């Protein structure tokens with residue numbers, strides 16, 4: 586895994602399209618790519634459109650799941666006739682050049698005599714970035730990149746995939762529900778939830794698209810959560826996300842739902858270097874994985890950052906952080922949150938309930954961006970972290 590490499594170099598040599606029709610068709614491909622979520626995980630979602638210069642769409646395709654044909658092949662399978670010489674193939678990720686579970690798309694495009702290709706984003710793998718487009722260009726195919734704003738959209742669409750390759754850590758989305766006065770719990774036993782059923786259904790969709798769901802031991806002790814994907818999206822989830830608990834002293838109760846179901850859906854407890862060994866053995870008996878921080882006395886950011894590196898190494902590209910205020914604050918402090926999804930309920934809660942101050946950066950960002958959504962149970966907020974930049978995203 587190579588982190589922090591600028592992959593813009595391979596793409597820089599490829600000219601950008603400035604045609605309005607190209608923009609529309611590439612946007613269509615970006616929408617199509619979404620059909621692959623969450624099934625394609627851990628592969629990127631990719632969409633393809635084959636179209637004529639007047640905008641007539643001949644065929645479309647998207648990557649459905651790992652091991653299934655890539656979007657380019659799905660699209661060209663949908664068009665078995667000869668590809669017209671003036672047709673263009675629009676694809677959201679540059680055509681691959683390597684043999685994986687599927688043969689290289691660059692070879693397929695040459696075999697099918699595609700003469701023009703417009704793609705939105707580059708391959709984040711420095712070893713393969715630009716190779717497919719270069720092979721096509723060398724064979725006389727006109728290869729162009731789409732407009733910079735669509736490149737950015739396509740990068741965000743696969744933020745975890747790009748983050749894992751470029752930064753060596755997963756993309757972290759913090760998700761929480763809060764009251765307008767910044768509280769994370771209602772303090773009312775008759776009213777367990779801050780958000781309503783629509784918001785909670787959306788959370789299952791977010792979970793399904795994540796390689797891991799994480800929380801702190803405070804949440805486990807308070808709520809004994811299951812942290813699984815449930816509801817209609819569950820049947821489309823490729824593999825259940827790992828459940829991660831930040832638990833420095835390994836206090837995870839033996840009778841907690843997480844510990845008791847660890848053999849069905851994996852659970853990983855992230856603890857301090859010197860957490861009690863007998864607790865580790867007891868949890869391992871139940872199938873709970875234990876990851877110890879590498880340093881004897883790690884500062885908070887150090888443990889969190891190294892845990893993300895570890896998660897990336899075991900294939901996790903996206904983490905949905907569903908923690909309480911303490912762990913959220915720690916992640917925020919360590920600048921390890923890339924995106925926020927906050928649900929703001931309608932009613933204040935007593936000030937003695939757990940929460941974050943209204944001027945806390947996470948709460949302030951959520952409140953600033955929140956909008957009333959009529960007919961829904963809570964204001965639903967999604968904010969991309971302003972510091973999130975993918976190297977090369979705006980190059981050229």
Ligand SMILES: NC(=O)c1ccc[n+]([C@@H]2O[C@H](COP(=O)([O-])OP(=O)(O)OC[C@H]3O[C@@H](n4cnc5c(N)ncnc54)[C@H](OP(=O)(O)O)[C@@H]3O)[C@@H](O)[C@H]2O)c1
Pocket residue numbers: 760761762763768769770779800801802803804805807808831832833834835884885886888889907908909910911912913915916939
């Ligand atoms: N509204 C929501 O969306 C939502 C979501 C989750 C929870 N909650 C509510 O929040 C309350 C629990 O709050 P909480 O703040 O205690 O839960 P939490 O943030 O999930 O867990 C806190 C624990 O996280 C661990 N932690 C914090 N910073 C860390 C760091 N830098 N490195 C490693 N571990 C770290 C600590 O474990 P150690 O003690 O082992 O050091 C700490 O006790 C409950 O009332 C729950 O219902 C609400």
